[in-house]
Amino acid sequence: MDIRQLKTFIAIAEHGTFAKAADAVGLTPSAVSQQIQALEAEVRIELFDRSTRPVTLNSQGLQMLEAAQVLVRSADDIVDAISGRAISGTFTIGSVRSSALSLLPKAIIELKNDFPDLKIKLHVANSDELLNDVVTGRLDSAMVAEYSGVPSTLRWSPFINEPLFVIAPKGTKPRSATELLSELPYVKFISRFRLANIIETEVARSGIITNVIAEIDTIMAVVACVAHGLGASIAPWSALKEAPGEVVAVPFGDPQIHRQIGLIERRTSPRAAVIDRLHQHLVSFSGEYGMAR
Structure with missing residues:
Protein backbone atom coordinates (compact mmCIF):
# COMPACT_ATOMS: atom_id res chain seq x y z
CA MET A 1 0.00 0.00 0.00
CA ASP A 2 1.35 3.44 -0.86
CA ILE A 3 0.10 7.01 -0.66
CA ARG A 4 -0.53 7.16 -4.43
CA GLN A 5 -2.98 4.27 -4.17
CA LEU A 6 -4.76 5.94 -1.26
CA LYS A 7 -4.99 9.26 -3.12
CA THR A 8 -6.46 7.47 -6.13
CA PHE A 9 -8.94 5.65 -3.90
CA ILE A 10 -10.02 8.95 -2.30
CA ALA A 11 -10.36 10.56 -5.75
CA ILE A 12 -12.78 7.81 -6.84
CA ALA A 13 -14.89 8.40 -3.72
CA GLU A 14 -14.91 12.17 -4.34
CA HIS A 15 -15.52 12.15 -8.11
CA GLY A 16 -17.81 9.13 -8.38
CA THR A 17 -16.20 7.20 -11.23
CA PHE A 18 -12.85 5.68 -12.12
CA ALA A 19 -12.70 7.82 -15.27
CA LYS A 20 -13.23 11.13 -13.46
CA ALA A 21 -10.77 10.07 -10.75
CA ALA A 22 -8.21 9.30 -13.47
CA ASP A 23 -8.49 12.88 -14.76
CA ALA A 24 -8.17 14.23 -11.21
CA VAL A 25 -4.98 12.33 -10.38
CA GLY A 26 -3.43 12.46 -13.85
CA LEU A 27 -3.57 8.75 -14.67
CA THR A 28 -5.25 6.63 -17.32
CA PRO A 29 -8.43 4.74 -16.30
CA SER A 30 -6.54 1.46 -16.68
CA ALA A 31 -3.82 2.68 -14.30
CA VAL A 32 -6.49 3.68 -11.78
CA SER A 33 -8.03 0.21 -12.03
CA GLN A 34 -4.63 -1.41 -11.51
CA GLN A 35 -3.95 0.69 -8.41
CA ILE A 36 -7.33 -0.20 -6.89
CA GLN A 37 -6.88 -3.90 -7.68
CA ALA A 38 -3.47 -3.79 -5.98
CA LEU A 39 -4.95 -2.00 -2.96
CA GLU A 40 -7.80 -4.52 -2.63
CA ALA A 41 -5.35 -7.40 -3.00
CA GLU A 42 -3.21 -6.00 -0.19
CA VAL A 43 -6.09 -5.45 2.25
CA ARG A 44 -7.65 -8.74 1.05
CA ILE A 45 -11.15 -7.37 0.66
CA GLU A 46 -13.23 -5.66 -2.01
CA LEU A 47 -13.81 -1.97 -1.35
CA PHE A 48 -16.46 -1.30 -4.02
CA ASP A 49 -19.88 -2.60 -4.87
CA ARG A 50 -19.35 -3.40 -8.55
CA SER A 51 -22.97 -4.44 -9.12
CA THR A 52 -23.92 -0.75 -9.43
CA ARG A 53 -23.12 1.68 -12.22
CA PRO A 54 -21.16 3.69 -11.40
CA VAL A 55 -19.51 1.58 -8.72
CA THR A 56 -20.03 2.68 -5.11
CA LEU A 57 -18.09 2.16 -1.90
CA ASN A 58 -19.32 -0.77 0.17
CA SER A 59 -19.24 -0.73 3.99
CA GLN A 60 -15.60 -1.83 4.08
CA GLY A 61 -14.78 0.82 1.50
CA LEU A 62 -16.36 3.53 3.63
CA GLN A 63 -14.23 2.45 6.58
CA MET A 64 -11.17 2.43 4.37
CA LEU A 65 -12.00 5.93 3.08
CA GLU A 66 -11.92 7.45 6.56
CA ALA A 67 -8.58 5.79 7.35
CA ALA A 68 -7.13 6.74 3.94
CA GLN A 69 -8.04 10.42 4.39
CA VAL A 70 -6.27 10.52 7.76
CA LEU A 71 -3.16 8.78 6.39
CA VAL A 72 -2.91 10.96 3.29
CA ARG A 73 -3.38 14.16 5.28
CA SER A 74 -0.73 13.09 7.80
CA ALA A 75 1.71 12.21 5.03
CA ASP A 76 1.20 15.59 3.33
CA ASP A 77 1.62 17.38 6.66
CA ILE A 78 4.91 15.62 7.35
CA VAL A 79 6.29 16.49 3.91
CA ASP A 80 5.29 20.15 4.41
CA ALA A 81 6.93 20.21 7.82
CA ILE A 82 10.29 18.73 6.82
CA SER A 83 10.64 20.18 3.32
CA GLY A 84 9.91 23.81 4.17
CA ARG A 85 7.59 24.10 1.18
CA ALA A 86 4.48 26.27 1.26
CA ILE A 87 1.99 24.71 3.63
CA SER A 88 -0.91 23.16 1.73
CA GLY A 89 -3.33 20.27 2.06
CA THR A 90 -6.24 20.30 4.48
CA PHE A 91 -6.30 21.66 8.03
CA THR A 92 -9.25 20.43 10.09
CA ILE A 93 -10.27 22.37 13.18
CA GLY A 94 -13.01 21.37 15.61
CA SER A 95 -14.93 23.42 18.17
CA VAL A 96 -17.47 23.00 20.91
CA ARG A 97 -20.74 24.94 20.67
CA SER A 98 -19.41 27.87 22.65
CA SER A 99 -19.97 31.60 22.56
CA ALA A 100 -16.23 31.79 21.84
CA LEU A 101 -17.01 30.07 18.53
CA SER A 102 -17.69 33.61 17.30
CA LEU A 103 -13.94 34.28 17.49
CA LEU A 104 -13.00 31.32 15.31
CA PRO A 105 -14.26 32.48 11.86
CA LYS A 106 -12.21 35.67 12.16
CA ALA A 107 -9.12 33.68 13.11
CA ILE A 108 -9.70 31.23 10.24
CA ILE A 109 -9.86 34.10 7.74
CA GLU A 110 -6.52 35.40 9.01
CA LEU A 111 -5.08 31.86 8.90
CA LYS A 112 -6.19 31.54 5.29
CA ASN A 113 -4.34 34.78 4.50
CA ASP A 114 -1.23 33.34 6.17
CA PHE A 115 -1.43 30.04 4.27
CA PRO A 116 -3.30 30.65 0.99
CA ASP A 117 -2.65 27.10 -0.27
CA LEU A 118 -4.20 25.55 2.84
CA LYS A 119 -7.77 24.23 2.73
CA ILE A 120 -9.48 24.71 6.10
CA LYS A 121 -12.46 22.72 7.41
CA LEU A 122 -14.42 23.42 10.61
CA HIS A 123 -16.30 20.72 12.52
CA VAL A 124 -18.54 21.45 15.55
CA ALA A 125 -19.19 18.71 18.13
CA ASN A 126 -19.04 17.99 21.86
CA SER A 127 -15.79 17.90 23.85
CA ASP A 128 -15.50 14.11 24.11
CA GLU A 129 -15.92 13.63 20.36
CA LEU A 130 -13.43 16.40 19.59
CA LEU A 131 -10.82 14.96 21.94
CA ASN A 132 -11.15 11.53 20.35
CA ASP A 133 -10.93 12.99 16.84
CA VAL A 134 -7.73 14.89 17.67
CA VAL A 135 -6.18 11.78 19.25
CA THR A 136 -6.96 9.65 16.18
CA GLY A 137 -5.89 12.33 13.69
CA ARG A 138 -9.30 13.05 12.18
CA LEU A 139 -8.87 16.60 13.46
CA ASP A 140 -5.63 18.58 13.57
CA SER A 141 -6.80 20.70 16.50
CA ALA A 142 -9.94 21.65 18.40
CA MET A 143 -11.18 24.55 20.51
CA VAL A 144 -12.47 23.45 23.91
CA ALA A 145 -13.02 24.98 27.33
CA GLU A 146 -10.83 24.01 30.28
CA TYR A 147 -11.41 20.28 30.59
CA SER A 148 -10.12 17.72 33.08
CA GLY A 149 -10.29 14.77 30.67
CA VAL A 150 -7.54 15.79 28.22
CA PRO A 151 -5.31 12.72 27.52
CA SER A 152 -1.57 12.98 28.16
CA THR A 153 -0.93 12.61 24.41
CA LEU A 154 -2.61 15.99 23.80
CA ARG A 155 -1.59 19.52 24.70
CA TRP A 156 -4.17 22.15 25.72
CA SER A 157 -3.13 25.78 25.22
CA PRO A 158 -5.55 28.43 26.53
CA PHE A 159 -5.92 31.55 24.40
CA ILE A 160 -8.53 33.44 26.45
CA ARG A 259 -13.35 30.73 32.35
CA GLN A 260 -10.56 29.64 29.99
CA ILE A 261 -10.84 28.34 26.44
CA GLY A 262 -7.97 26.91 24.43
CA LEU A 263 -6.77 24.72 21.57
CA ILE A 264 -5.94 21.04 21.90
CA GLU A 265 -3.45 19.33 19.59
CA ARG A 266 -1.33 16.20 19.47
CA ARG A 267 2.00 16.77 21.17
CA THR A 268 3.78 15.58 18.02
CA SER A 269 1.46 17.28 15.52
CA PRO A 270 3.00 17.97 12.09
CA ARG A 271 0.65 20.96 11.88
CA ALA A 272 2.23 22.66 14.90
CA ALA A 273 3.18 25.78 12.91
CA VAL A 274 -0.38 26.24 11.65
CA ILE A 275 -1.90 25.65 15.10
CA ASP A 276 0.53 28.11 16.67
CA ARG A 277 -0.49 30.77 14.15
CA LEU A 278 -4.18 30.05 14.78
CA HIS A 279 -3.56 30.41 18.50
CA GLN A 280 -1.90 33.79 17.92
CA HIS A 281 -4.90 35.06 15.96
CA LEU A 282 -7.34 33.86 18.62
CA VAL A 283 -5.29 35.64 21.30
CA SER A 284 -5.42 38.81 19.21
CA PHE A 285 -9.20 38.66 18.80
CA SER A 286 -9.59 38.03 22.55
CA GLY A 287 -8.38 41.55 23.29
CA GLU A 288 -7.31 42.27 26.86
CA TYR A 289 -8.34 38.72 27.90
CA GLY A 290 -6.02 36.98 25.43
CA MET A 291 -3.40 34.53 26.75
CA ALA A 292 -0.18 34.05 24.81
CA ARG A 293 1.48 30.62 24.87
Whole structure:
Protein backbone atom coordinates (compact mmCIF):
# COMPACT_ATOMS: atom_id res chain seq x y z
CA MET A 1 0.00 0.00 0.00
CA ASP A 2 1.35 3.44 -0.86
CA ILE A 3 0.10 7.01 -0.66
CA ARG A 4 -0.53 7.16 -4.43
CA GLN A 5 -2.98 4.27 -4.17
CA LEU A 6 -4.76 5.94 -1.26
CA LYS A 7 -4.99 9.26 -3.12
CA THR A 8 -6.46 7.47 -6.13
CA PHE A 9 -8.94 5.65 -3.90
CA ILE A 10 -10.02 8.95 -2.30
CA ALA A 11 -10.36 10.56 -5.75
CA ILE A 12 -12.78 7.81 -6.84
CA ALA A 13 -14.89 8.40 -3.72
CA GLU A 14 -14.91 12.17 -4.34
CA HIS A 15 -15.52 12.15 -8.11
CA GLY A 16 -17.81 9.13 -8.38
CA THR A 17 -16.20 7.20 -11.23
CA PHE A 18 -12.85 5.68 -12.12
CA ALA A 19 -12.70 7.82 -15.27
CA LYS A 20 -13.23 11.13 -13.46
CA ALA A 21 -10.77 10.07 -10.75
CA ALA A 22 -8.21 9.30 -13.47
CA ASP A 23 -8.49 12.88 -14.76
CA ALA A 24 -8.17 14.23 -11.21
CA VAL A 25 -4.98 12.33 -10.38
CA GLY A 26 -3.43 12.46 -13.85
CA LEU A 27 -3.57 8.75 -14.67
CA THR A 28 -5.25 6.63 -17.32
CA PRO A 29 -8.43 4.74 -16.30
CA SER A 30 -6.54 1.46 -16.68
CA ALA A 31 -3.82 2.68 -14.30
CA VAL A 32 -6.49 3.68 -11.78
CA SER A 33 -8.03 0.21 -12.03
CA GLN A 34 -4.63 -1.41 -11.51
CA GLN A 35 -3.95 0.69 -8.41
CA ILE A 36 -7.33 -0.20 -6.89
CA GLN A 37 -6.88 -3.90 -7.68
CA ALA A 38 -3.47 -3.79 -5.98
CA LEU A 39 -4.95 -2.00 -2.96
CA GLU A 40 -7.80 -4.52 -2.63
CA ALA A 41 -5.35 -7.40 -3.00
CA GLU A 42 -3.21 -6.00 -0.19
CA VAL A 43 -6.09 -5.45 2.25
CA ARG A 44 -7.65 -8.74 1.05
CA ILE A 45 -11.15 -7.37 0.66
CA GLU A 46 -13.23 -5.66 -2.01
CA LEU A 47 -13.81 -1.97 -1.35
CA PHE A 48 -16.46 -1.30 -4.02
CA ASP A 49 -19.88 -2.60 -4.87
CA ARG A 50 -19.35 -3.40 -8.55
CA SER A 51 -22.97 -4.44 -9.12
CA THR A 52 -23.92 -0.75 -9.43
CA ARG A 53 -23.12 1.68 -12.22
CA PRO A 54 -21.16 3.69 -11.40
CA VAL A 55 -19.51 1.58 -8.72
CA THR A 56 -20.03 2.68 -5.11
CA LEU A 57 -18.09 2.16 -1.90
CA ASN A 58 -19.32 -0.77 0.17
CA SER A 59 -19.24 -0.73 3.99
CA GLN A 60 -15.60 -1.83 4.08
CA GLY A 61 -14.78 0.82 1.50
CA LEU A 62 -16.36 3.53 3.63
CA GLN A 63 -14.23 2.45 6.58
CA MET A 64 -11.17 2.43 4.37
CA LEU A 65 -12.00 5.93 3.08
CA GLU A 66 -11.92 7.45 6.56
CA ALA A 67 -8.58 5.79 7.35
CA ALA A 68 -7.13 6.74 3.94
CA GLN A 69 -8.04 10.42 4.39
CA VAL A 70 -6.27 10.52 7.76
CA LEU A 71 -3.16 8.78 6.39
CA VAL A 72 -2.91 10.96 3.29
CA ARG A 73 -3.38 14.16 5.28
CA SER A 74 -0.73 13.09 7.80
CA ALA A 75 1.71 12.21 5.03
CA ASP A 76 1.20 15.59 3.33
CA ASP A 77 1.62 17.38 6.66
CA ILE A 78 4.91 15.62 7.35
CA VAL A 79 6.29 16.49 3.91
CA ASP A 80 5.29 20.15 4.41
CA ALA A 81 6.93 20.21 7.82
CA ILE A 82 10.29 18.73 6.82
CA SER A 83 10.64 20.18 3.32
CA GLY A 84 9.91 23.81 4.17
CA ARG A 85 7.59 24.10 1.18
CA ALA A 86 4.48 26.27 1.26
CA ILE A 87 1.99 24.71 3.63
CA SER A 88 -0.91 23.16 1.73
CA GLY A 89 -3.33 20.27 2.06
CA THR A 90 -6.24 20.30 4.48
CA PHE A 91 -6.30 21.66 8.03
CA THR A 92 -9.25 20.43 10.09
CA ILE A 93 -10.27 22.37 13.18
CA GLY A 94 -13.01 21.37 15.61
CA SER A 95 -14.93 23.42 18.17
CA VAL A 96 -17.47 23.00 20.91
CA ARG A 97 -20.74 24.94 20.67
CA SER A 98 -19.41 27.87 22.65
CA SER A 99 -19.97 31.60 22.56
CA ALA A 100 -16.23 31.79 21.84
CA LEU A 101 -17.01 30.07 18.53
CA SER A 102 -17.69 33.61 17.30
CA LEU A 103 -13.94 34.28 17.49
CA LEU A 104 -13.00 31.32 15.31
CA PRO A 105 -14.26 32.48 11.86
CA LYS A 106 -12.21 35.67 12.16
CA ALA A 107 -9.12 33.68 13.11
CA ILE A 108 -9.70 31.23 10.24
CA ILE A 109 -9.86 34.10 7.74
CA GLU A 110 -6.52 35.40 9.01
CA LEU A 111 -5.08 31.86 8.90
CA LYS A 112 -6.19 31.54 5.29
CA ASN A 113 -4.34 34.78 4.50
CA ASP A 114 -1.23 33.34 6.17
CA PHE A 115 -1.43 30.04 4.27
CA PRO A 116 -3.30 30.65 0.99
CA ASP A 117 -2.65 27.10 -0.27
CA LEU A 118 -4.20 25.55 2.84
CA LYS A 119 -7.77 24.23 2.73
CA ILE A 120 -9.48 24.71 6.10
CA LYS A 121 -12.46 22.72 7.41
CA LEU A 122 -14.42 23.42 10.61
CA HIS A 123 -16.30 20.72 12.52
CA VAL A 124 -18.54 21.45 15.55
CA ALA A 125 -19.19 18.71 18.13
CA ASN A 126 -19.04 17.99 21.86
CA SER A 127 -15.79 17.90 23.85
CA ASP A 128 -15.50 14.11 24.11
CA GLU A 129 -15.92 13.63 20.36
CA LEU A 130 -13.43 16.40 19.59
CA LEU A 131 -10.82 14.96 21.94
CA ASN A 132 -11.15 11.53 20.35
CA ASP A 133 -10.93 12.99 16.84
CA VAL A 134 -7.73 14.89 17.67
CA VAL A 135 -6.18 11.78 19.25
CA THR A 136 -6.96 9.65 16.18
CA GLY A 137 -5.89 12.33 13.69
CA ARG A 138 -9.30 13.05 12.18
CA LEU A 139 -8.87 16.60 13.46
CA ASP A 140 -5.63 18.58 13.57
CA SER A 141 -6.80 20.70 16.50
CA ALA A 142 -9.94 21.65 18.40
CA MET A 143 -11.18 24.55 20.51
CA VAL A 144 -12.47 23.45 23.91
CA ALA A 145 -13.02 24.98 27.33
CA GLU A 146 -10.83 24.01 30.28
CA TYR A 147 -11.41 20.28 30.59
CA SER A 148 -10.12 17.72 33.08
CA GLY A 149 -10.29 14.77 30.67
CA VAL A 150 -7.54 15.79 28.22
CA PRO A 151 -5.31 12.72 27.52
CA SER A 152 -1.57 12.98 28.16
CA THR A 153 -0.93 12.61 24.41
CA LEU A 154 -2.61 15.99 23.80
CA ARG A 155 -1.59 19.52 24.70
CA TRP A 156 -4.17 22.15 25.72
CA SER A 157 -3.13 25.78 25.22
CA PRO A 158 -5.55 28.43 26.53
CA PHE A 159 -5.92 31.55 24.40
CA ILE A 160 -8.53 33.44 26.45
CA ASN A 161 -9.33 33.91 30.14
CA GLU A 162 -12.68 35.64 29.80
CA PRO A 163 -14.78 37.15 32.60
CA LEU A 164 -18.45 36.37 33.27
CA PHE A 165 -21.11 39.05 33.67
CA VAL A 166 -24.62 39.27 35.03
CA ILE A 167 -26.71 40.74 32.20
CA ALA A 168 -30.11 42.44 32.16
CA PRO A 169 -32.25 44.19 29.51
CA LYS A 170 -31.03 47.57 28.30
CA GLY A 171 -32.47 50.35 30.45
CA THR A 172 -32.64 48.26 33.63
CA LYS A 173 -32.16 50.40 36.78
CA PRO A 174 -28.55 50.07 38.01
CA ARG A 175 -28.28 47.37 40.66
CA SER A 176 -25.74 44.92 42.00
CA ALA A 177 -25.29 41.50 40.39
CA THR A 178 -27.01 39.85 43.36
CA GLU A 179 -29.99 42.21 43.15
CA LEU A 180 -30.39 41.71 39.40
CA LEU A 181 -30.42 37.92 39.74
CA SER A 182 -32.71 37.98 42.78
CA GLU A 183 -35.23 40.58 41.64
CA LEU A 184 -35.56 39.87 37.90
CA PRO A 185 -36.81 36.61 36.32
CA TYR A 186 -33.83 34.32 35.71
CA VAL A 187 -32.99 32.97 32.26
CA LYS A 188 -31.00 29.85 33.16
CA PHE A 189 -28.28 28.38 30.96
CA ILE A 190 -28.61 24.59 31.09
CA SER A 191 -25.90 22.42 29.55
CA ARG A 192 -23.52 19.61 30.39
CA PHE A 193 -20.66 21.90 29.43
CA ARG A 194 -18.48 23.18 32.25
CA LEU A 195 -19.67 26.78 31.89
CA ALA A 196 -23.14 25.91 33.18
CA ASN A 197 -21.58 24.21 36.20
CA ILE A 198 -19.32 27.21 36.89
CA ILE A 199 -22.32 29.54 36.80
CA GLU A 200 -24.63 27.49 39.01
CA THR A 201 -21.87 26.69 41.52
CA GLU A 202 -21.22 30.41 42.05
CA VAL A 203 -24.95 31.23 42.22
CA ALA A 204 -25.35 28.60 44.94
CA ARG A 205 -22.20 29.70 46.80
CA SER A 206 -23.47 33.28 46.83
CA GLY A 207 -26.81 32.22 48.31
CA ILE A 208 -28.74 33.88 45.49
CA ILE A 209 -32.36 32.74 45.18
CA THR A 210 -33.44 32.93 41.54
CA ASN A 211 -36.88 32.84 39.93
CA VAL A 212 -36.30 30.74 36.80
CA ILE A 213 -38.47 31.84 33.89
CA ALA A 214 -36.68 29.90 31.12
CA GLU A 215 -34.06 27.18 30.70
CA ILE A 216 -32.04 27.45 27.50
CA ASP A 217 -29.14 25.34 26.20
CA THR A 218 -27.13 27.89 24.19
CA ILE A 219 -25.52 31.04 25.55
CA MET A 220 -26.31 33.12 22.46
CA ALA A 221 -30.02 32.28 22.87
CA VAL A 222 -29.78 33.24 26.55
CA VAL A 223 -28.31 36.62 25.61
CA ALA A 224 -31.02 37.14 22.98
CA CYS A 225 -33.77 36.42 25.53
CA VAL A 226 -32.27 38.89 27.97
CA ALA A 227 -31.86 41.53 25.26
CA HIS A 228 -35.57 41.17 24.43
CA GLY A 229 -36.57 41.79 28.05
CA LEU A 230 -37.30 38.29 29.37
CA GLY A 231 -35.14 38.64 32.48
CA ALA A 232 -31.58 38.52 33.78
CA SER A 233 -28.87 35.92 33.26
CA ILE A 234 -25.12 35.28 33.26
CA ALA A 235 -22.89 35.17 30.19
CA PRO A 236 -19.19 35.27 29.25
CA TRP A 237 -17.49 38.23 27.58
CA SER A 238 -17.31 36.56 24.16
CA ALA A 239 -21.12 36.32 24.01
CA LEU A 240 -21.56 39.99 24.87
CA LYS A 241 -18.90 41.06 22.39
CA GLU A 242 -21.28 40.09 19.58
CA ALA A 243 -24.18 42.08 21.10
CA PRO A 244 -22.72 45.44 22.19
CA GLY A 245 -25.19 47.82 23.80
CA GLU A 246 -28.09 45.37 23.79
CA VAL A 247 -27.83 44.53 27.50
CA VAL A 248 -26.43 46.04 30.69
CA ALA A 249 -23.67 44.02 32.31
CA VAL A 250 -22.08 43.92 35.77
CA PRO A 251 -19.30 41.60 36.96
CA PHE A 252 -20.41 38.18 38.20
CA GLY A 253 -18.76 36.90 41.36
CA ASP A 254 -16.50 38.44 44.00
CA PRO A 255 -13.82 38.26 42.76
CA GLN A 256 -15.19 38.15 39.23
CA ILE A 257 -15.47 34.63 37.79
CA HIS A 258 -13.47 33.77 34.65
CA ARG A 259 -13.35 30.73 32.35
CA GLN A 260 -10.56 29.64 29.99
CA ILE A 261 -10.84 28.34 26.44
CA GLY A 262 -7.97 26.91 24.43
CA LEU A 263 -6.77 24.72 21.57
CA ILE A 264 -5.94 21.04 21.90
CA GLU A 265 -3.45 19.33 19.59
CA ARG A 266 -1.33 16.20 19.47
CA ARG A 267 2.00 16.77 21.17
CA THR A 268 3.78 15.58 18.02
CA SER A 269 1.46 17.28 15.52
CA PRO A 270 3.00 17.97 12.09
CA ARG A 271 0.65 20.96 11.88
CA ALA A 272 2.23 22.66 14.90
CA ALA A 273 3.18 25.78 12.91
CA VAL A 274 -0.38 26.24 11.65
CA ILE A 275 -1.90 25.65 15.10
CA ASP A 276 0.53 28.11 16.67
CA ARG A 277 -0.49 30.77 14.15
CA LEU A 278 -4.18 30.05 14.78
CA HIS A 279 -3.56 30.41 18.50
CA GLN A 280 -1.90 33.79 17.92
CA HIS A 281 -4.90 35.06 15.96
CA LEU A 282 -7.34 33.86 18.62
CA VAL A 283 -5.29 35.64 21.30
CA SER A 284 -5.42 38.81 19.21
CA PHE A 285 -9.20 38.66 18.80
CA SER A 286 -9.59 38.03 22.55
CA GLY A 287 -8.38 41.55 23.29
CA GLU A 288 -7.31 42.27 26.86
CA TYR A 289 -8.34 38.72 27.90
CA GLY A 290 -6.02 36.98 25.43
CA MET A 291 -3.40 34.53 26.75
CA ALA A 292 -0.18 34.05 24.81
CA ARG A 293 1.48 30.62 24.87
